[in-house]
Every structure is written in structure tokens, then in C-alpha cells.
Amino acid sequence: MTPRRWFRLLLGMGLYGGAFLVACAVGGLGYFHFANPRDTCASCHEMTGFYSVWAGSAHRTVSCRACHGGSLTLDVHALESHVDRIVRHFTGDPSKPIHLLEKHVLGLHESCSRCHPQAFADWQASQHSTTYARIFLDPEHNRTASPTNDCLRCHGMFLRDDISLLVARPPDTTGSWMLRDPLRATQPVIPCLACHQIHAPAAAMQAAGFYDHREHAHIPAYLLPLASIRQGERAVKVSRDPRQRVCMQCHAPSAAHQLGTSDDRTPAGVHEGLSCLDCHGAHAHSAAASCNTCHPADSHCGIEVQKMDTTFLSTKSAHNVHTVACLDCHPQGIPARAQLKN
Amino acid sequence: MGLKHVNAVVVGAGAGGGVVARELSEAGLSVVLLERGGWVSFETHGQDELINQRTTVLGNAYGPDDRSPRVVEAGPGKWDIVMPNEGGYSNNAACVGSGTVSYGAMAWRYMEKDFRMRSTYGAPEGSTLEDWPISYADLAPFYERAEWEVGVSGDMSTNPFTPPRGRPYPMPAFPYNREGLILEAAAKRLGLHPFPIPMLRNSVPYGGRNACVHNRYCCGFACPNNAKNGTQNTVIPRALATGNCELRTSSIASEVVVDDRGRARGVRYFDGSDRAQYQTADLVVISGGAIETARLLLNSRSRLFPDGAGNRHDWVGRNLQGHAYSGADGLFEEETFDDVGPGATIAISDFNHGNPGVRGGAALCNEFIRPPYGFSGMRPPGAPSWGKAHKDYQRRFYKRSVSVRGPVQEMPVFDARIQIDPSVRDSWGIPVVRLSGSRHPHDIEIGRVMAARAEMWLKEAGAVTTWQGLPGPGLSGGQHQAGTCRMGADPGTSVTNRFGQVHDIDNLFLADASLHVTNGGFNPVLTIMALGFWVGHHISDGWRAGGFR
């Protein structure tokens, strides 16, 4: 054969061979992308647990790729972690627990908004949509208490790094606190997955869960502790609403569990025993409109509660809605029950 | 191509070395601080009961790892290779801050008599008991510096046995938890003098760090809130901020080079890429902890010191001590658990000295909160350790138990020792230590006395079942390891002089618990820090007077 023919032959082999290999890869990945996860992702034992939980969840009709993206991905982390897992599988190394990176969690968070636009909009309007910049760069806060790893328990819980890799101290007394990665500034620190376990069993009550930063796992609300709260020696009656246990993970009292200490907002006084969710919407947290649900019909004193100063922001308010008790207005003793104004 | 010569190289960034690095860099010396571990974070292991620095069944949270084995005597002529997370290794830690990252943070000053054990009690047969060459009064100002610079919360006003002090503690004491309140009342009924345990932990914001939030677990874990004070978040950052101190992590020291004129020239070490390096310096300070400091000296053979630097009279590596921890456990009808961590809040110092018939004693304290796995082994003798009865016990008593323990002063024994193993090497090729010897019989005897005291206290507090925990005869050491290079006036029976300066090598200093002649009846860390200030102060004075160059 002439060199030219050789060249043509090689070129042809390269062309058709290359096309064949590319087609194989696309075919294989395409199969993984579109086939039932039972036959793809979940055929690895590392994934079977996740799969079976998902298969029993309210989201079982939503395919893996709808939230996670499929195998036709160019995400370097995903490829790298899959290869790592395969190597570990065949070398008999214990597989590392599977965790989503924060960027994946934020990606999922965006996916939630596609099907749950109202809840998402409510969350956006609430204080829980706060960002890294607002939480970690507040100079007033950082002057009294510098950021620590424990902050990540309730803010930025999907981060895996030491706090020093997130926030940089001011280089001198006049400088300001900075995020090491400026792109984080507008990212939410309490995304949907902070309080929701997407793969949770279908029963509505169990969709709420708390993502435990230390354990790198969601704990469903019904498994979270029902904290005992004390007012002096007296045990405060705490609502048994399991969803409230999620709130209490962060809106928590100091270790001795005295009412109103630290970030505790457990209602006592006339509102004792109510659940957070009785007044605060699950996503929109404003409670201003909720008084109407019970008042004036259920008012003990017959006054118009909407006109009271029921602020909770001022802990000094005598009418702090979380703690207001009959004795706050009737220090001399509680009169006989007032007539309801109808 | 050598490394740039510096004024001082300090080996080990723990309780002693961190302080010395700060003192020297503050005094204007250029300092290289070598640390075999790296910076560690709470994030790596969180509050994992199976991987921390106290319970290490699945590994050490804060180092070292299996690249650093040791050899321990398993019986006459029988030597076992042990890994750092196994019993017998006598581990402390390997990271910036060393044990001070994860310690329980009790901040004790030794008492006056702790420095004069021999003249107070006389040495028992078979012990090398000796007085320190320095007194409490010598060290008191340096204790004070440690308390203020690192940060201690405490209040000794109800402890009549506490040695005299200048300034009070910089932070108020922590309140008693429920166990503390139960024990306080009982101690008072017994005519004892309970007081809050001084802690290297912030009861209020201090030094730009936060106040403690009372997490359940603390001892054995890094603090997620930066409220526990070690050298890694106090003196070491200050040393680095002077611009005079360079910290080199993952640096494994292998030898102190001593020349033919008896001067230390520098330190050979392996850097983070396992390359051999040689850092020359005007002076060298070793603060590797009692075991690793002795190992480094023994591995530093030279013409003048063929058996290791400072080892002319075979005293390096001798007298290894820890504490003969003794005490008692008690079960209660009422709940004693209040989940206000870390749990150890109350102490008595009534039995540190003056116990009839025995030498020394211990501070008795209530224990840190027992984690669940740890509690599964806390049983009265003969109680079933498994089966349905085990579960019932756990349920019934987990929240109804109190444990009182004390670090009982040990009698130094010449043959409780560290040697260099003839064959085993670590992953850098450096010969490792072999540990051998046993406790003095007096340690067991005094352990019984202290356990009986603890049991009496628990009974008075209302415990329905009590039992004693006694020390075994085996070699002591562990996180309270001390004594292997004692300071002394006589070069024939000690390794350094009263300033931690190695006899016959004027520019080689030690600054850690290896200097301790005796180890007190208290957790040793504040004394190690005070010695760091003491040694550092002496070096800076000498430097300013033109010495060491």
C-alpha cells in the first residue's frame, strides 16, 4: 500500500473507531441518565439505602435527575467522587459516607422552587432567607462574639470547612470582616434542606427534619428531642408538635434550659403550650396576622390584642407575646374572668 | 542549600513550647517553632465518641497516626509494638496546641508541698523522690501569667488550702452543675471545703474569644465555640503576630545536633514532604512532652554525649510518671444529670496533703459527663456487662450516677523509663521509644486511701451503691506524662538545672512536663505553661545580656 492509502486507512479507523467509542459512552451515560434508578444508581449497594428511602417518600414520583441532575453531567466533583467510589468498591476500602456538597444542596434548593413556588416565595420574604454576608459579616455581632464553628450548626450547615476558611478576620482594627469566597455573600445560609428531608417518608409530619451539621445527616422531626424548658424550678408546658422541635434546635435556650435564655422563644404565660407553628407560618414567619385566629374569641381579658404592644423584639416589653402572663398586667392579682366583647 | 539560621528553634507547639515561642519572639528573637502535627479543626471529627482524644477506639482525633508506633514492655523480655490509639501507648496529641486543643482544661497550681515532697515526707524505698530545685514562690508569678495570658475562670475563696496568690483569676468561676450542687452540700456536711474547679475555659468572653455554651462533651474534643483556651488560640497566634516566629507544621524532629564543644547547633527534622532538613539556631528548646522530649535527647548522640544529649549520667528517660487516678463511682435514686456540660465543676483539696501514713494525695473532682459508650463500662464489680440486664442498668442509672476522681501523686521510680528501641523505627526511619517499668507500690496504697475518701463523699451525697476505682500496677504516663528529664541542682542526678537548661549544654533547654521532679496531685497543664514562661523568661534575660551567641 502506498503511504497515502495507509493514511486513509488509519484516518478511517480513527474516524469510525472514535465515533464508535463516543457513541458507546453517550449510549451508556444516556442509559444511566434515563433508565429507572433501580437499574442504574441504585444497583450500587452504596446507593440502595438512599434509593429505598426515596422510593417510599413523597417525592418518589420525581426522578433522581430532576433534582440531582443526571449522569450526562460535566460536574467534576460528581465524576471524581463516582470514580473514587468505584475504586474503593473494588479495593475493599470502606466507602466514605455519601454527602452532598453545599453547592449541590443549593442546586437542589433551586429545584424546590420549581414545584413549590409559593412556599419558596414565602421563605424568600422571611428572615430565614438570610445570607452569608448578613450572618457572618455583621461587625456589631463579630465585635461581641467572633464567628466560630458552632455558628454552622444553624447557619451554613452544609459547609464542611473550618470557620476560618469561611470568614477572614479584619487584618487590623480598621478593617472589615470578609468572606474568603466573595461569591458566597448572597448565598442563603438556611436553604430548604436545612429543615426538610426531601427523601423523608410520605407522611406530612415527617417531611420536617433538621440537618445536623455535626452528624452530616438529617434527623426527622419526630426523632428530635423534645426539650424540657424550665421557668425557675417549674417545668414549662411545651407543645408536642414535632415540627416545633426543628425550630428549637436553633431557637434554643442555654444549656440549663431556662425559659427565655439565649435564643429560646418557647411561649409561656397566656400562650404556654402553643406550638411555634400555631402563630408562625412554616415558611412566612410573620405572625402578625395570626392573632386573629384565636382572638378576640379566646381572649381572657376581653381586650383587643391587636392593639397591644406585642413585640417580641424587645425582651423588655411587658407584653412580649412569648411570655406575657396575666400577672404582667394585673400585678395585684388576677380579676375574675372578664366578659368577652362580642 | 541550608535553611536560614535563626536565634531559636523550639520543638513542639504544645503547652510548653507554645508559651516559650511566644516569650522568645516577644523578646525579639527569631524563632522557628516545629510541630509534628498540623492545625486541627472541630469540623474534622465533631463530637464523635469513638474518635476523639480520650476514647480512641476508631482513632485519635488530634494525632498522631499509625506512622508513629511505640514499643511497650508486655512482660519480661516481651515487647509489643503499639499504635497511637491503643492502650499502653501513653499518647498525648500531635497537633498545633497538642493536648491543649482537646483537654478538659483544669487549671491547677501545684501546692507549696508539691515542690518539696522529699523534705516533707521522705522518700519511700524504691523511689527517686526528690524536691524540686525551685519553689512554689519562684513559679507563682509565672502561674499568674499563664492564668491571665491563656485565660482561667476560677475562684479559690472557699479553698483554704490554695497556695498564696497575687492577682485573682481573670474570669469568674463556673457555677456548679447538678452533680456539683449535690456534692457541695455533702462536702460541707463532712466539714470539707468544696470550691469550683479552675478552668482554662471562658466563663465570660475573654481575649477576643467567646464564652462557654456548655456543650455536653468537651474533654477529648476541640471546642466548636473557641471558648476553651489552649496554646493554639492564645500564645501561638500572639507569637506569630510578632512577625518573629515561624511555625512549621508536619515537621518531625529527629535529632538535636550537638558539636564537639558541647553546644547545640540546631535541629534535624523531616518536613511536610518528608525531606530531611537541618535548622541551625543559636539555641534550642525541646517541648515534645515527657516521652518525645526524652526520645529526641536519646536519639541525639554526639562525641561528647554518646548516649544522647544530656544523658551523661543515664537520667534521661527515667522516672516516667503520670497520675495514679483513683476515686469512686456512685449510683443515686434521684437524677443527677442536668446536661449542662462539660460536667466537671467541683473539687476539694482537703486531701492533697496530710493524709496519715501516705505521701501526698490528690484533688478530688466530679467527672466530666460520661458519654454513652464510656458509661457502658461503668459498672459496680460483678454487675452484668451485657444482655437485658445491661440495658436495664443503662436506662436506670445513666442519669443517676456521679463519679469522683483524683489525679493521685505518684512516687517517681528510676526504672519506669523510656529507652530507644534497638530495631523499631517510625515511618521517617527515626528509632522509636520503648516504655518499661511499673508504678511504685505506694501509688496503689495511696490510691486506696483516696478512693476511700471519694467513696465517703459519694455516700454522704446520697449514693445508694458505691464502688472504688483503683490504679493498677502498670506503667503510668498518658496525657499527664512527666518526669523524664527532671530539673535539679546536682548534674549527677538530674538532666537540667533549675531553668530547664540541660547540664553541660548551655544553649539547650527543655520546657515541658519532662522537667517535673514530681507531678503534684493535680492535672499538670498550668504548671507546664508556667514552666514555659519561667524557662522563656530566663532565656530572654540571658539573651538580652548577650548570651547564647
Add this chain to the structure above:
Amino acid sequence: MAGNHNGGGADGVRGVAPAPVGRGALSRRTVLKLGVVGIIGAAVGAGSTAAFARLARTAQPRYRFFSEAEAGLLVDICEQIIPRDDVPGATDTGAIQYIDRQLCGALRRHRQAYREGLESFRRTCLQEYGKPFQDLPAPGKIEALRAIETGKAPGALWGGPSAKAFFSLVLAHTMQSFYGSPRHGGNRGYASYRMLGLDYPQVVGQNRYGKA
């Protein structure tokens, strides 16, 4: 379903691959041949992936270290150590998963002790009680285990770890699985913490802004 999309993959190839060859060289015939190669390739890729995934699923052993028989015996031993009552026991909370996983990790050094110890245990039961451990009645299991614990088992059968040493190994690891963090494979559903009445996660605030 997969078949339809294989066509999509081949389309992509047909559109892209020939471009570098140059306008003149790209005859209609070449494009057609490339299309055929692409379709076959995609089919082979998808088919072999599916076959491999199926193989992986069927060939999946349940344990990393233990054989099914060993695991069955060990589960039964662990269940005696922490039996189920009104709260879950060792089986329900994943003791075997903990031990199996850690024997491939931090507890690797105990592999031989398990392999030999379980075999000694099996033979001890056959010799002493005439049947496998699993077939003993509940009190018999406890009695047999107590004999192992106290070292009363026939020493000749214990060539690896002694009976006592083996028991204390299993005891320690079962306790670790039950009381340790679920991240290590045991303590499923935080069962032991709930049994002890221990809040997990601990409810604790940070006392910021001076509020006690």
C-alpha cells in the same frame, strides 16, 4: 425508552464528528456509515452498561468482610449482648454493619481474630450442645455465651483468640456500635440515645449578645 434516546446520541455523533475531516472528504456515504457506527456504538454502550449494572446488582455481597454464615452467627451473638426489648437491639440498630464496615477500616487489625474466633465459636457450640448456636433456645444461647465469656469453652477449639478474648472483642465492638455515632454504621435511628433519654442533638443556645 432507552432505545429512543440512543438515536439522540447517534444524531449528535453524526452532526459533530465528521467536521474536522473537511468539506471535500465528507461524502454522503461517509455520513451514512458514521450514522450506522454511531447507532451500533450507542446500543453497545447502553446494553453493556445495563448488563453490567444488572451484574453488579446480582453479584452484590451484603457484607464487606463477613460471609453470610459468619454474619448470621455474629448477628445472633450481638443480639444476645444487646437484645431487643421495648427499644431496638443490636440487630435492629446495625451492629453487624458497624463491625463489618470497621473491619475494613480502623478495626482492620481484628480481622483474623473474628475469622478464627467465629469458627472456634461455631465448633464449640456443635461439640458442646450438639447444634448450631442459632438453633439453641434463648436461655441456651445465653448460657453458651456465658461459657465463652468466662473461658469455660474447650480450649482446644480456640487456636486463634482465646474464648475470653474473643468475647470481650465482640462485647466492646457491639457496645461501640450501639452507643457510638450512627455515622459509623450502628446506633440506627439514634436508638441508644433515645433509650438513655439523652437529647440528640443537644438543645443548646449560644448565649450571644449577653443574654444568659
